[in-house]
Amino acid sequence: MSFWEALWLIVVSFAFIAYLLLLFHIIGDLFRDRETSGWVKAVWVVFLIVLPLLTSLVYLIVRGRGMTQRSVAEVRQMQAAEQEYIQRTAGTNPAAQIAAAKRLLTEGTITEGEFERLKAKAMG
Numbered sequence: 042m043s044f045w046e047a048l049w050l051i052v053v054s055f056a057f058i059a060y061l062l063l064l065f066h067i068i069g070d071l072f073r074d075r076e077t078s079g080w081v082k083a084v085w086v087v088f089l090i091v092l093p094l095l096t097s098l099v100y101l102i103v104r105g106r107g108m109t110q111r112s113v114a115e116v117r118q119m120q121a122a123e124q125e126y127i128q129r130t131a132g133t134n135p136a137a138q139i140a141a142a143k144r145l146l147t148e149g150t151i152t153e154g155e156f157e158r159l160k161a162k163a164m165g
Contacts, residue, residue, distance in 0.1 A: 060097075064089065067100050070108045073115065138163035 042050075067089065071082050088096040101108075142159040145151045151159070 060093070063097055063101075064093065066108075067097060070104070070111060073111050074107070135163040 068086065071077070071085055074082075085096070085100065089100075139160050142151070142156050142163070146153065146156040
């Protein structure tokens with residue numbers, strides 16, 4: 042294999058991988074879009090199979106802005122879910138529960154017996 046053949050193989054391989062990434066991104070965006078009907082999604086997929094390069098370019102031109110908005114919305118939703126999970130689970134370790142019960146005991150909100158019960162529940 043000559044140098045030029047190897048270079049051509051690298052260029053073609055790069056273009057093919059870039060196309061596959063674009064195709065997967067477009068298909069992922071199609072199925073992420075809740076406003077588009079199933080029939081329209083099916084038509085896009087058929088055209089992606091029949092005329093892949095032309096359809097990909099048309100999709101990027103026509104729906105490119107919406108792709109960005111859906112991606113940003115998905116990232117924000119994931120961040121909000123992660124933040125909610127962190128807030129929900131923060132302070133659930135036994136030491137934090139015992140410290141909170143101790144604070145309640147010090148403030149006089151609970152009795153010594155209630156504190157011991159909460160401490161036992163946190164420990165085990």
